Structures are given as C-alpha cells and as structure tokens.
Amino acid sequence: MSLLLRERVLIALAPGAIAIARPGRGSRAPEVRYRTVHCDAAAGPDPWRGAVAALAPVAESLRDERIAVTVVLSNHFVRYTLVSPDANLDTEAEELAYARYCFARIHGERSKAWQVRLDPRSAGARLASAVDDGLLRALRDCFRPGGRARLVSIQPYLMAAYNRWRRQLPASAAALLLVEPGRACIARLRRGRWSAVHSAKGNFSSAPEWAQFLDREQQLDTGDGAPSEVLVHAPPPTGLQPSAAGNWRFKPIAEPAAAGSASRQDPYCAMAMCAL
Amino acid sequence: MPRLELDYMAAAQRLRWQGVALLAVALAVAGILVAHYRAIQAERVALSARLELLDAGYAIGRPAAVKPEQEERVVETVLHQLTVPWPQMIESIEATASNEVVLLQLQPEPERRIVRLTAEAGSPEAMLDYVRRLGESKLLDGAHLVSHQIRREDAVHPVQFVAQASLRIAR
Numbered sequence: 321m322s323l324l325l326r327e328r329v330l331i332a333l334a335p336g337a338i339a340i341a342r343p344g345r346g347s348r349a350p351e352v353r354y355r356t357v358h359c360d361a362a363a364g365p366d367p368w369r370g371a372v373a374a375l376a377p378v379a380e381s382l383r384d385e386r387i388a389v390t391v392v393l394s395n396h397f398v399r400y401t402l403v404s405p406d407a408n409l410d411t412e413a414e415e416l417a418y419a420r421y422c423f424a425r426i427h428g429e430r431s432k433a434w435q436v437r438l439d440p441r442s443a444g445a446r447l448a449s450a451v452d453d454g455l456l457r458a459l460r461d462c463f464r465p466g467g468r469a470r471l472v473s474i475q476p477y478l479m480a481a482y483n484r485w486r487r488q489l490p491a492s493a494a495a496l497l498l499v500e501p502g503r504a505c506i507a508r509l510r511r512g513r514w515s516a517v518h519s520a521k522g523n524f525s526s527a528p529e530w531a532q533f534l535d536r537e538q539q540l541d542t543g544d545g546a547p548s549e550v551l552v553h554a555p556p557p558t559g560l561q562p563s564a565a566g567n568w569r570f571k572p573i574a575e576p577a578a579a580g581s582a583s584r585q586d587p588y589c590a591m592a593m594c595a596l
Numbered sequence: 597m598p599r600l601e602l603d604y605m606a607a608a609q610r611l612r613w614q615g616v617a618l619l620a621v622a623l624a625v626a627g628i629l630v631a632h633y634r635a636i637q638a639e640r641v642a643l644s645a646r647l648e649l650l651d652a653g654y655a656i657g658r659p660a661a662v663k664p665e666q667e668e669r670v671v672e673t674v675l676h677q678l679t680v681p682w683p684q685m686i687e688s689i690e691a692t693a694s695n696e697v698v699l700l701q702l703q704p705e706p707e708r709r710i711v712r713l714t715a716e717a718g719s720p721e722a723m724l725d726y727v728r729r730l731g732e733s734k735l736l737d738g739a740h741l742v743s744h745q746i747r748r749e750d751a752v753h754p755v756q757f758v759a760q761a762s763l764r765i766a767r
Binding site: 435437439440441442447448449451456471472473474475476478479482483486489491509512 | 597598599600601602603604605
C-alpha cells in the first residue's frame with residue numbers, strides 16, 4: 321500500500337514527554353486526535369532514554385495499524401551548526417565529512433557517536449544537524465519491519481517547523497524562535513540564506529527570557545543586525561499572543577484552525593503538528 | 597526559500613519530485629502497455645474466430661474416412677505422376693508428327709505407365725509410318741496400333757486411329 325494512502329501519525333519526542341497526534345484526512349483543517357505520555361527525563365545516561373522507553377509500548381500498540389509514522393525530535397536531542405561553503409569539496413561525501421569535522425571541532429570526541437545530516441539545498445552556509453546514533457537505532461527498533469506501521473521520517477524540530485512556516489518568514493531577513501520546555505532555538509536567515517543557528521538550555525517561559533536569549537545569541541552572530549521581529553513557536557500561553565521585550569517583537573506563528581486548537585492545549589502536540 | 601532537508605530516514609522528501617516524475621512516466625508506460633494488451637487481445641479473439649471457421653470448413657470438406665491402403669495407393673499415384681517427365685514426353689510425341697498426321701488427343705495413364713493417343717492420318721501408310729516413328733522415341737516403348745477407321749464420309753478418306761505405347765521410365 322502506498323505511503324500516501326496511509327494515515328499519518330505524528331510523534332513528538334522530548335525528554336519530558338512524547339505526544340502522539342493523529343490528524344484526520346480529507347479536509348484542509350482536519351480534526352486532530354492526540355495524547356501525551358509523560359516520561360522520566362532522567363531515566364538513563366542519555367536524555368532520550370526515558371522518551372524511547374515511553375515510546376516503545378506506544379509503538380507496540382500502533383504496530384498493527386496501517387499508518388505512516390513521522391517522529392519529530394526535540395531540540396534537546398539535536399545539535400545544529402552552519403557549515404561554510406568550501407569550493408575544494410567536490411562530492412556530497414566530502415561535504416558530509418566536512419560537516420562531521422565541524423561538529424567534532426565544537427563537541428569533540430562524543431560527536432563520533434552522532435549521525436550527521438547536511439541540508440543539500442542551502443545556498444551559502446549550509447545547515448547541518450547531528451543526532452545520537454543510539455537514539456536513531458532505538459527509534460527504528462520501535463518500528464521494526466514486520467508490523468504494518470511504517471516509520472517514514474525522523475526529523476529535527478527545526479526542520480519540521482521551518483518547512484511548515486517558511487512561507488511566513490520575511491524574505492529579506494527572518495528569525496525563527498522555537499521554544500519548548502527547557503530549551504530554546506533561534507535560527508536566522510538573511511536573503512534566504514542561513515546566517516545563524518543557536519540552541520540553549522534554560523527556562524524560556526516568557527518574552528523577557530526570550531529577549532535575553534536573543535540578546536546573548538546576537539553577540540555570537542558576527543553578521544549584520546538581526547531583524548527585530550521574530551516568528552515564535554512556543555508553548556501556551558505566552559506563545560499565543562504577540563508580545564515585545566527589549567528590542568524584540570515576537571509574533572506567534574499562525575496555525576490552521578484545527579491544528580492550532582490541539583496545539584494550543586499541549587506544547588508537545590504543537591511540536592508534533594509541525595510535521596503535518 | 598527551499599525546504600530544509602535533515603531527515604534521518606531515507607531521503608524521501610528530497611526525492612519527492614523525482615518520485616512523482618517517475619510515477620508519471622510509469623503510469624504513462626502502463627497506459628501504453630494496457631492499450632497494446634487490449635489490441636493484442638482483440639487480434640487474438642479475431643484470429644481464434646477465423647481459426648474456428650477454418651476448422652469447421654475443413655471438417656465439412658474432408659472425406660469421412662480413408663483406409664490406409666487406399667491412402668497408400670493415392671500417395672503412390674501422386675508420386676508416379678510427379679515422377680513422369682510430361683514435358684519431355686509430349687515434346688517427343690509431337691516430334692513424331694508429320695504433315696500427313698494430326699494428333700487429336702493424348703491420354704496418359706500414369707498408374708499403368710502407358711500413353712494412349714488418338715490421331716488422324718492422310719493415308720494408311722502415313723498412319724503406319726507414324727506408329728513406327730513413335731516406337732523409335734527414347735521415352736516410349738512397345739508402340740502399337742490399337743484401332744483404326746477410314747472415314748469414308750470425308751472426300752480424302754483420312755484414317756482416324758488410336759495408338760498406345762509404354763513409358764520407358766525406370767521405377
């Protein structure tokens with residue numbers, strides 16, 4: 321059966337919880353059924369152990385359903401960097417090796433256990449992501465071949481959010497702020513090219529805390545001035561209303577009615593719905 | 597701005613348009629094959645119908661039953677006919693004709709390996725001379741007169757006669 325004909329199930333995987341969202345089919349604003357399973361963020365040596373432990377019985381319950389599963393990884397589980405273009409790199413393999421080198425330069429030996437992806441389409445500096453290989457193997461093990469449920473995509477939160485709302489971003493200069501429990505990630509673009517990406521742990525429950533984060537990260541960005549308006553995808557209630565703090569104006573992302581309704585109630589569901 | 601592609605499963609998104617294009621080509625090819633298949637099926641049905649008609653016609657025209665020995669004889673006769681050098685034989689008989697003898701009828705009997713001919717001669721002497729010359733032919737043997745009749749009603753009294761000779765052919 322074609323993957324296009326399967327029902328889609330979107331799963332957000334975060335240290336504190338997993339959300340399973342099942343958007344209906346057949347309309348532009350489908351009804352979304354969702355549930356959240358809380359998990360123990362300190363269940364093992366890696367931050368993802370608890371989430372995978374919570375996912376395993378969920379995946380088992382979905383095993384016999386004809387569904388296409390997309391997993392959205394919290395930014396807690398993903399590292400990002402920008403890879404400068406290099407004219408001496410001829411092949412994709414060379415470019416990927418260079419991206420691995422960039423991660424190793426930042427994170428050291430532990431980056432050897434990560435799987436790296438390099439966006440093939442970026443003009444200028446290219447966005448790269450790294451995910452613990454053990455997490456990816458554990459996710460694939462949850463949806464082993466033999467069941468009817470198919471794991472079709474594992475994507476970082478930034479990828480899902482950017483692809484969903486890139487048309488709302490201004491072409492000249494744009495900033496996308498992703499806020500989730502315990503972490504924030506800012507990605508900036510200038511004339512359609514990535515100019516900065518930063519992710520930080522902390523408490524980001526209000527606009528002033530977002531502004532502090534942006535002020536701090538702007539110091540690291542050596543480029544021209546960042547746009548003052550920032551598109552925000554943040555948990556309720558702060559993520560739902562336009563706000564301002566310091567030099568920043570925060571504009572919440574406009575979501576479709578049904579997806580927005582579900583997302584307004586649960587931050588993890590909002591994360592999962594980015595992959596819709 | 598293009599989509600961001602950092603998927604950790606197979607690069608499905610990157611290949612989406614290639615996949616759609618491939619699907620379109622595959623559907624087009626499948627459509628052509630279906631049309632071709634239908635044309636072949638129609639041709640096959642038409643040929644089957646023709647074959648059935650031919651079978652029916654053959655069954656009507658075919659003898660009810662032929663015994664093996666009869667069939668053998670037929671085959672042998674046909675083979676004899678095929679082995680007789682008719683052109684050379686006719687040429688040889690015509691060569692024996694003269695101004696006084698006209699050949700009226702030639703009746704070969706392959707199964708008996710004889711040839712019977714009816715002719716008309718101006719005189720009995722011409723008739724006898726013709727039969728003698730017939731006997732000298734390399735392809736004929738035992739040429740003899742079977743019957744003759746002088747046609748009194750004709751002013752010149754021609755002789756109409758029947759002669760017969762064996763075919764000199766090795767079996």
